[in-house]
Amino acid sequence: MTSSELRTLYSTSVSDCHRALIKEYGRYVYSIIFNKLRLCGTKEDIEECFSDVFADIFIKLDEDKLLETDIKALIGTVAKRTAIDRFRRLCAAQKHIENTDENDMALIPADISVEAHAESSELRRLLISKIKELGEPDSTILIQKYYYNRKSEEIAKNVSMTASSVRSRCTRAMEKLRTKLAEIGITE
Incomplete structure (x- = not known):
């Protein structure tokens, strides 16, 4: 046409x-x-x-x-x-x-190493188990302070202690935790 x-x-x-x-x-x-x-x-x-x-x-x-x-x-x-x-x-x-x-799996960003992620997860699992080995109230104090970023005053209310007692327990618990982690070969 x-x-x-x-x-x-x-x-x-x-x-x-x-x-x-x-x-x-x-x-x-x-x-x-x-x-x-x-x-x-x-x-x-x-x-x-x-x-x-x-x-x-x-x-x-x-x-x-x-x-x-x-x-x-x-x-x-x-x-x-x-x-x-x-x-x-x-x-x-x-x-x-x-x-x-x-x-x-295609959605995982390229800069993330699966191996490093697995190691990090294993390290966290070990850290939590060692914190729990410290017993109460030390494990509760460390978890609330370092995982939940709570202040000593807030933690003191939860564990029925004074804020100064929480701070001193936290310091001693961190020393015990460092010792436990050094025993299994983990340093800072």
Whole structure:
């Protein structure tokens, strides 16, 4: 279909012109879209993109932009660009879904060493076990002071002591803890 044939058909009946465009270029547009979306889109995605292409072409036709250019080239360009845009959106949506589902390991930042994280976790476990070996109230005082960043006055209320007693117990408990950690080879 040439520009002059399209112009004549458009002047007689707009709907006949639309039907003729789809009949003439429908397979061409569908093949462009199918080749771009077949790996990431469903049949519905392809059909929706096909509709979007022809809606855009009909808008250009109503604005007289299509009547002055090479029709097949313009239709091919619109189809290709629309399909590429849809492809990008579908791939981005699928990537988002994949990341939230099963690829939790891919979400670990590259600067985090799994080995260092495991060692750190083991060190924390050992530290807590040695703190608990100190007994009460020393273990409670150390945990509340160094893990929960509580002040001596707050800790004193929880363990029924004075703030000065908590401070002195904390100092002595830290010395005992250093000794216990040195016995297993952990120094500061």
